[in-house]
Amino acid sequence: METSPTAATIAGERVPDARALRADALAQARRGLILDAARTAFFELGLEGASMREIARRAGYTPGAIYSYFASKEEVYAALLGESLLRLNAHVAAAPDDGNAADRVRSKAGAFFDFYSDNPRDLDLGFYLFQGVRPLGLTRDLDAQLNAQLRAALQPAADALAEFGLDAASAEVEITALFAQMVGLLLLIHTGRIRIFRQQAPQLLRRYLDQLTERLQRR
Amino acid sequence: METSPTAATIAGERVPDARALRADALAQARRGLILDAARTAFFELGLEGASMREIARRAGYTPGAIYSYFASKEEVYAALLGESLLRLNAHVAAAPDDGNAADRVRSKAGAFFDFYSDNPRDLDLGFYLFQGVRPLGLTRDLDAQLNAQLRAALQPAADALAEFGLDAASAEVEITALFAQMVGLLLLIHTGRIRIFRQQAPQLLRRYLDQLTERLQRR
Amino acid sequence: METSPTAATIAGERVPDARALRADALAQARRGLILDAARTAFFELGLEGASMREIARRAGYTPGAIYSYFASKEEVYAALLGESLLRLNAHVAAAPDDGNAADRVRSKAGAFFDFYSDNPRDLDLGFYLFQGVRPLGLTRDLDAQLNAQLRAALQPAADALAEFGLDAASAEVEITALFAQMVGLLLLIHTGRIRIFRQQAPQLLRRYLDQLTERLQRR
Amino acid sequence: METSPTAATIAGERVPDARALRADALAQARRGLILDAARTAFFELGLEGASMREIARRAGYTPGAIYSYFASKEEVYAALLGESLLRLNAHVAAAPDDGNAADRVRSKAGAFFDFYSDNPRDLDLGFYLFQGVRPLGLTRDLDAQLNAQLRAALQPAADALAEFGLDAASAEVEITALFAQMVGLLLLIHTGRIRIFRQQAPQLLRRYLDQLTERLQRR
DNA sequence: CATGAATGAGAGTTCATTCAT
DNA sequence: GATGAATGAACTCTCATTCAT
Numbered sequence: 001m002e003t004s005p006t007a008a009t010i011a012g013e014r015v016p017d018a019r020a021l022r023a024d025a026l027a028q029a030r031r032g033l034i035l036d037a038a039r040t041a042f043f044e045l046g047l048e049g050a051s052m053r054e055i056a057r058r059a060g061y062t063p064g065a066i067y068s069y070f071a072s073k074e075e076v077y078a079a080l081l082g083e084s085l086l087r088l089n090a091h092v093a094a095a096p097d098d099g100n101a102a103d104r105v106r107s108k109a110g111a112f113f114d115f116y117s118d119n120p121r122d123l124d125l126g127f128y129l130f131q132g133v134r135p136l137g138l139t140r141d142l143d144a145q146l147n148a149q150l151r152a153a154l155q156p157a158a159d160a161l162a163e164f165g166l167d168a169a170s171a172e173v174e175i176t177a178l179f180a181q182m183v184g185l186l187l188l189i190h191t192g193r194i195r196i197f198r199q200q201a202p203q204l205l206r207r208y209l210d211q212l213t214e215r216l217q218r219r
Numbered sequence: 220m221e222t223s224p225t226a227a228t229i230a231g232e233r234v235p236d237a238r239a240l241r242a243d244a245l246a247q248a249r250r251g252l253i254l255d256a257a258r259t260a261f262f263e264l265g266l267e268g269a270s271m272r273e274i275a276r277r278a279g280y281t282p283g284a285i286y287s288y289f290a291s292k293e294e295v296y297a298a299l300l301g302e303s304l305l306r307l308n309a310h311v312a313a314a315p316d317d318g319n320a321a322d323r324v325r326s327k328a329g330a331f332f333d334f335y336s337d338n339p340r341d342l343d344l345g346f347y348l349f350q351g352v353r354p355l356g357l358t359r360d361l362d363a364q365l366n367a368q369l370r371a372a373l374q375p376a377a378d379a380l381a382e383f384g385l386d387a388a389s390a391e392v393e394i395t396a397l398f399a400q401m402v403g404l405l406l407l408i409h410t411g412r413i414r415i416f417r418q419q420a421p422q423l424l425r426r427y428l429d430q431l432t433e434r435l436q437r438r
Numbered sequence: 439m440e441t442s443p444t445a446a447t448i449a450g451e452r453v454p455d456a457r458a459l460r461a462d463a464l465a466q467a468r469r470g471l472i473l474d475a476a477r478t479a480f481f482e483l484g485l486e487g488a489s490m491r492e493i494a495r496r497a498g499y500t501p502g503a504i505y506s507y508f509a510s511k512e513e514v515y516a517a518l519l520g521e522s523l524l525r526l527n528a529h530v531a532a533a534p535d536d537g538n539a540a541d542r543v544r545s546k547a548g549a550f551f552d553f554y555s556d557n558p559r560d561l562d563l564g565f566y567l568f569q570g571v572r573p574l575g576l577t578r579d580l581d582a583q584l585n586a587q588l589r590a591a592l593q594p595a596a597d598a599l600a601e602f603g604l605d606a607a608s609a610e611v612e613i614t615a616l617f618a619q620m621v622g623l624l625l626l627i628h629t630g631r632i633r634i635f636r637q638q639a640p641q642l643l644r645r646y647l648d649q650l651t652e653r654l655q656r657r
Numbered sequence: 658m659e660t661s662p663t664a665a666t667i668a669g670e671r672v673p674d675a676r677a678l679r680a681d682a683l684a685q686a687r688r689g690l691i692l693d694a695a696r697t698a699f700f701e702l703g704l705e706g707a708s709m710r711e712i713a714r715r716a717g718y719t720p721g722a723i724y725s726y727f728a729s730k731e732e733v734y735a736a737l738l739g740e741s742l743l744r745l746n747a748h749v750a751a752a753p754d755d756g757n758a759a760d761r762v763r764s765k766a767g768a769f770f771d772f773y774s775d776n777p778r779d780l781d782l783g784f785y786l787f788q789g790v791r792p793l794g795l796t797r798d799l800d801a802q803l804n805a806q807l808r809a810a811l812q813p814a815a816d817a818l819a820e821f822g823l824d825a826a827s828a829e830v831e832i833t834a835l836f837a838q839m840v841g842l843l844l845l846i847h848t849g850r851i852r853i854f855r856q857q858a859p860q861l862l863r864r865y866l867d868q869l870t871e872r873l874q875r876r
Numbered sequence: 877c878a879t880g881a882a883t884g885a886g887a888g889t890t891c892a893t894t895c896a897t
Numbered sequence: 898g899a900t901g902a903a904t905g906a907a908c909t910c911t912c913a914t915t916c917a918t
Contacts, residue, residue: 027877052913064915065878073913147415176407176416177400177423184403188395196370197395204396215430242901249902271888283890284903292888465898490892502894503899511892589853614845614854615838615861622841626833634808635833642834649872680880687881709909721911722882730909 031069034059038076043121084122085149091115092153102213104160116186164216181208250288253278257295262340303341304368310334311372321432323379335405383435400427469507472497476514481559522560523587529553530591540651542598554624602654619646688726691716695733700778741779742806748772749810759870761817773843821873838865
C-alpha cells in the first residue's frame with residue numbers, strides 16, 4: 001500500500017494533513033473571488049454580458065482557470081444563486097419579529113418581497129436557473145438544495161401564519177398563495193408591465209397581506 | 220388606350236387585380252408557414268435553439284429567404300407573440316359568460332389561466348418579449364400594441380368584476396392583483412417550483428377567485 | 439424563309455420596324471431611369487450602400503428587373519461612370535476659352551479640377567472602376583471608350599498648351615504631368631490628407647499652372 | 658516565503674521572468690504570422706477577397722483565433738498599413754544622402770516614389786485606409802499615428818528642400834506639391850491609365866524634380 | 877493550479893444573382 | 898419586360914469549452 005506524501009489514512013478514510021487543509025482553504029477562497037467577479041459582472045452586464053471571459057477577466061484569471069473551480073457556466077450561476085438565496089435568508093431573518101402574528105407576517109413577507117424588489121438582478125438570477133426552458137446542468141442534489149434555501153426564506157412568514165391556529169395543510173396553502181402573489185407582483189414590476197394597470201406593487205402587497213390576516217382572524 | 224392585362228385603373232387609383240390578390244395571399248400564407256416553423260422550433264428547442272437557421276430549415280428555406288418576410292429575428296418573435304395573444308384572446312372570448320357576475324369572473328379568469336397553463340410555451344413566449352432583461356428590437360408602437368392585446372385578454376374578467384359595483388379605480392386594483400396571482404401561479408407551475416409547496420395551482424386559483432367574489436359580495 | 443411579324447429584312451440586314459423602334463426607345467428611357475436611381479443611390483449612400491436592391495427600389499423596380507438592362511452591377515457602375523465623364527466634358531467645354539493661351543490653360547484645367555473637387559462622388563466613381571485591384575467585368579471596348587472620354591476632357595487644356603509652340607510629344611508630357619498633379623491634389627483633398635501639410639489644394643493648382651505657363655513662355 | 662517558479666518580485670513590482678518573456682515573444686511572432694497571411698491574402702486577392710476567414714485559413718487558424726490577436730478586421734488592416742509605412746520609412750532612410758541638396762531631393766523623393774511604384778499593393782493598402790469613402794473603425798490616435806508615419810517618410814526630402822534656403826512655409830508648399838505629383842503619378846501607373854498618355858512615370862518624376870531644383874536654385 | 881492558445885460551432889445578417897411564372 | 902421568390906455563399910464576430918504546457 002502506498003502512502004501519499006501529503007495525506008494519511010485512518011480506517012480506510014483519507015485524513016487530510018495540514019498542507020491539504022491549507023490548499024483546500026485557499027481553493028475555497030479563490031472560488032469566492034471568482035464568484036465575486038461573476039456577481040459584479042452579472043449585476044453590471046446582465047446575463048448576456050456576463051460571459052466566462054468577462055468573469056475570468058474580472059477575477060484576474062484566464063478563462064481556462066475558472067474550470068478548475070466550476071465545471072461549467074451553469075455551475076457558476078448555480079453558485080451565484082445559492083449565494084443570493086443566502087443573502088435573501090439573511091435579509092428575512094433581519095426583519096423585526098416583534099408585535100403580533102399579523103405584524104410578523106407583514107414584516108417577514110415584506111422583507112422577502114423587498115429583497116427582490118430592491119435587487120432586481122437577484123430576481124433575474126432566480127428566474128434564470130428556475131426556468132424550465134433551458135436544460136440546466138444542475139445535479140438533483142444541487143437543485144434540491146437551492147429549493148430548500150428558497151423554502152427556508154418563506155419559513156418565517158409561514159411560522160407567523162401558523163400562529164393564527166392554522167393546521168399544517170392550510171398553512172401550506174396560504175404560504176403558497178402568498179408566494180405566488182409576490183412572485184407575480186415582482187414579475188410585473190420587473191418587466192415594467194405593472195404600468196399597464198397603473199398600480200404600484202408595494203401597495204398591492206400590503207393590501208393582500210391585510211386581507212389575508214383579516215380573513216385569518218375572522219376564522 | 221392600352222389596358223394592362225394584370226391591373227385596372229379606377230379614378231387614377233391602381234386597383235389590384237386577381238393576380239395581385241392571389242400573390243398577396245400566397246405571400247401571407249408563406250409568412251404563416253415560416254411562423255409555424257418558428258413556433259415549433261421555439262416550442263421544441265426553446266429560445267437558444269430557435270435560431271434563424273433552424274427556423275429556415277424547418278420552413279424549407281435558406282436562411283436569407285426569411286428576411287423577405289421578417290426584417291429581423293426580433294420581428295419573428297414579435298409576430299409569434301402577437302399570434303399567441305390572438306389565440307389567448309380567442310380562448311378567453313370563447314369561455315362561457317352566462318351565470319352571475321361571480322360565475323363570469325371565474326369563467327373568464329379561468330380561461331386566461333388555463334390557456335397558459337395548458338400551453339406553457341406560450342408563457343415562455345410572453346416572458347421572452349415581456350422581459351426587461353434583453354434589449355428588444357421592438358418599436359414602441361409594436362410594444363404598445365402587444366401590451367394592448369394582453370390587457371384586452373383581461374378585460375372580460377375586469378368587466379365581470381365591474382358588475383359588483385366597483386368604481387373604476389377599485390376594479391383596476393382587483394384586476395391587477397388577480398393578474399399578479401395568476402402570473403405567479405403560472406410561473407410556479409412552469410418552473411416546477413409548486414412542488415416545493417405540494418400544492419396544485421388550479422385549486423389555488425379557484426380558492427383565490429372564491430375569496431375575491433365573496434369579499435366583493437360582502438361589501 | 440420566315441418573316442418576323444415585327445421586322446423586315448433588306449439585303450440580309452434586319453430592318454427594325456416602327457414597333458421595334460418604339461420598344462427600343464422605351465428601353466433606353468427605362469435604362470435612363472435606372473441610371474438616375476443608381477446615381478442618387480450612389481451619391482447619397484456611397485459605394486457600400488448602393489446595392490442592386492437599393493437601386494431597384496429607387497427606380498421603382500424589383501431587383502430582377504435591373505438585369506434586363508444591365509448584365510451586372512459592374513455594368514451599372516460603368517454606365518454611371520460614362521455619364522459622369524459626359525458631365526465632366528460638358529463642364530470643361532463650358533469653361534471660357536477667351537484670353538491668351540495661358541488663360542485658356544488655366545480655364546480649362548481649372549474646370550477639370552473643379553468638377554471633381556466640387557463633386558467628390560464623381561471622383562469615387564472614377565476611382566472605383568479605374569482601379570486595377572478588383573476584377574472589372576468590363577469589356578475592352580467599354581474600357582477603351584471610357585478612357586477616350588477621360589482623355590477628351592483634358593484635350594481643351596492640351597490644345598491650349600499646344601499654342602505655346604510645343605511639339606506633340608512635349609505637349610503630351612506636359613498634359614500628363616498636369617493630369618498627375620491634379621489627380622494627386624484631388625486625392626489629397628478627398629482623403630482629407632491635405633491637412634497633414636496644412637495647404638489648400640486650389641492655390642496649389644494655381645501655383646502649378648503659373649509655373650507651367652511661365653516656364654513655357656520662357657522657352 | 659515561497660518563490661514562484663515563474664516570477665520574481667522586486668519592490669512589489671512583478672518582474673517578468675524568462676518564461677513570460679518567451680511567451681510574449683511567441684505571441685508577437687504569431688501575430689506576425691497572421692499579419693503575413695493577411696498581407697499575402699490582401700496582395701493576392703485584394704480587399705474583397707481578404708476576408709477574416711481567408712486570412713485565418715492562410716495563417717492555419719480558425720477564424721475565431723484571429724480575434725485573440727486583433728480586435729477587428731479594421732485593426733488587422735491598420736496593423737498592415739503601419740507595417741507598410743515602416744518599410745516605406747526604412748526604404749527612404751536607406752536611400753543615399755550624399756551629394757548636394759538637389760541630389761538629396763532626388764534620392765529621397767525617388768525612394769519614396771520607387772517604394773510604391775515597386776510595391777503596388779502597399780499603395781492599395783495606403784489607399785484603403787486613407788480613403789474617406791468607407792467608415793474606418795480606427796481610433797483617432799491610431800489614425801494620427803499613421804498620418805505621422807506617412808509624413809515622416811517625406812521628411813528627408815523636405816529637409817533637403819530646406820537646404821535651398823526656403824522658409825518653413827515655402828518648404829511646406831513645395832513638399833505638398835511634390836507629394837501630390839508623386840501620388841498622381843503612382844495612381845496613373847497603378848490604374849494603367851498612364852498608357853492613355855503614352856508616358857512613363859519615372860521619367861515624369863525626374864523631370865518634375867529637375868524643374869523643381871532648378872527653379873529653387875534660380876531664386 | 878493556471879496559462880495561453882485554439883477550437884468549432886454557430887450566431888444574425890446581407891447581397892448579387894437567377895429563374896419560373 | 899417584369900415580378901417575386903429564392904438561392905447560396907459569404908460576411909464579421911462571439912462564445913463555452915478544451916488541453917498541452
